[in-house]
Amino acid sequence: MKTSRKASLITVALALTLTACAGNDNTPGAGKPTEPDAPGNATGAEQAFDNPELNIAVFQGGYGREYWDSVAEAFMAANPGTKINITASPKIAEMVRPKIVAGNPPDFMYISGSDNTPILDGLIKDQALLDLTDIFDGPASDGEGPLRDKILPGVLESRSSSPYGDGKIYLAPYNFGVMGLWYNKTLFDEQGIEPPRTWDAFFALNETAAAQDRALFTYQGLYPGYLEEMLVPAVYSVGGQEALDQLFNYDPAFWSSESFTQAWGILERIAQEDNALMKGTVALNHTQSQTSFLQGEAMFIPNGTWFEDEMKDAPREDGFQFGFLGVPAFGEDKDVMALSNVEQMVIPAKAKNPELAKAFLRFLYTEESVQLNAEKAKGVLAVVGAPDLVKEHISETTYNIYKAVDSGMATINGGFGPVAKGSKYNPSDEVYKPISSIMSKQLSLEEYSANLTKIYTDIRAELETAGAE
């Protein structure tokens, strides 16, 4: 879950001050190992594994660990003789890091949360992940047809699954989230405001916002990375996949393209128009700005499907109701879009038991598992039809968002390609952090684009040097 950069920083600091307390949640085996010679049942194992023991490490965040406990149990029941040991922690990266360094990684990892995902970037740079393409080309555990067909379209082709852009899958998708702009549905309904479908309509609402005594827009000021939720779809809306590829594959020309000028132009306009940006936004952290939004100080804010749950205890204006807009388009003829984000699961290349890990991974996409995930984690696996399975476990708003995506609302999924090993650049920081200065009118788009052109040229050069070695 991208339950956001939110608590992450605080936990970093907490972890440093309270290292001693870092709880080690290493529970051996969720269930008891099944008897090796359990009477074979109908669905039982057709396969015997040379090594029946599987060590998995999972992130324990907003989705909890119950799903993993129960799915492991189900897997062990279906494959008598196997035994799964689960290590679960909110700081899972910290726990597996020493094992990876020692060359003894877990067999399977589900890594999520902004504290933890950087470890995946490291593993990608090191080419230390197992190629999973054959699992998705192979048949699904239940039902017919290749497993690939069960996964939401576009996910396996995207960077989040296929980091090197060569079509090979190294990261398997788990839950997915949808991100875009949010508004107060009650306010829009009562005042008869139409949610804007284009950026022009969006800015036209500024007057309405002023009349309602609120700013047009706010965002998670200290963490401008949240703005990708509108910038990436905006880039797509102008320049299509081609422009996104330029952005994510470090083409310096992107920073002088029409896509850049228009997409980042939104930011500049927000920064400069009266009443467009909520006062003080740049200095607020995610909780502070999101609370201001709930209290009716701004009309729109970018965030993801976790929003309702994340803010469930926060104060809000009377009658507040979450409404999800998605991201407006440039021009009437284009549709509202959204950015999607998929959590990742991997098998390290040095896993001791890759065969069983693969079998386990395949099992995770079965109906039984999707159902369990809905029940225990209230999560929506990135498989077709998953939203309906969780319908009763999630709020109506969240369900509607997932349903919209499931039935064809365009979602953009993308991420920066890996940079050269040893590069000092962290692309998402380089691109998003300076936006703070754009928003406080201390950096012009010209300077910004000049800086990034230089950075992209550098990253390209580093990649070429690294490739030549």
Added chain:
Amino acid sequence: MTLKQRRILFILACLLPGIALFVMFKVYPTVQIFHKSLYLWTGLSDEPRFIGLKNYADMFRDDVFLLALRNTGLLMLIVPVFTLLIALVNAAILAKSRLRERALYRTVFFFPSILSFVVIAILWSFIYHPTMGFLNSGLELLGLGEWALPWLGDQRTVLWALAVTLIWQAAGYYMVMYMAGIDSISPDLYEAADIDGATRIQQFFRITVPMLWEIIRVTLIFSINGVLSISFIIVSIMTGGGPNRHSEVVMTYLYTQAFTNANFGYAMAIGVFIFIVSMALALISNKLTDRGSY
């Protein structure tokens, strides 16, 4: 075996566990840091690649590092000076005046030192909150509304805002140290000065400061190093290095490179650099303040 030899053997045997632990947990990791700073290493694979001093050379071409270094330098310059000045003046006033609330003030000023840094950082985030924060609301109340800035979101003010937090956090601690020092100065000196007609201010500069000089020297080094380590927590929580890296400090940058950018070798090089700089600063400040003993 003579008695002397047996004694030496016994002492060695007693020292061994301590030395072993020290080597294992202090010396070995430190050596490892120096060693790993010479490698291109993600901090994950078991195959670091030797690249000599390239990490160090890169450091001085890395704009973000240089910015972080400048920010840290500024904090290390401002914070100790103001902290110690405020601490010293407060200590002198509290120790030498006959204020009835003396004990109360001492407790109140010392209070920040027993709060966790995380709590302090969150507290000050709300003091600086651009709309409902204590600072900006206060300014508006005084009719100075146009002076209200988004302190942590403006690249011109962010470092100063953080400096104030760091000073507030540390001043009370050093004040208590100075008060203890002042209490141990013989009252005769002050009495004699009084008789000779010296004013309180003269007494402060001619008696208090010289008599406390050794303590001041030590606290100066403490304070400089304190900035280095505390700034990490304060910055991580209050600004995340923003806006646009204008509050990035070397420790946060080191952390980012090591753990989010998988540049462990480079991060270690930064660590070594910080180590050398802080050693150098300690030596320099020690040398500069060396007046011989009074």
